[in-house]
Amino acid sequence: MTIHYRPKGVCSQQMEIDIENGVIQSFRVLGGCSGNLQGISRLVEGMEVSDAIRRLDGIRCGAKPTSCPDQLAQALKQYHEA
DSSP states (O other): OEEEEOOSSSSOOEEEEEEETTEEEEEEEESSOHHHHHHHHHHHTTOBHHHHHHHHTTOOOTTSSOOHHHHHHHHHHHHHHO
16 A cells, blocks of 8 residues: 655655555655654664654654654554545
8 A cells, every 4th residue: 555645834745655564664754854764764664653653742843843754653643544
């Protein structure tokens, strides 16, 4: 299953997450800080959705109330709750 998510309150514009049997297979982002998002992508690939949510939820970017990792957690929560 592929999730298409439009993040809110961050620089990135679109997130695509491929999930199979509750495990993140790939994570791609349009816009945002390329190097950081490539790093996040490599870290979450192969990770259980619930583990990624637990690790990323609530991370802030400077004074912003959210971040790209937090927005990934929000997208995964929508998938997890569906």
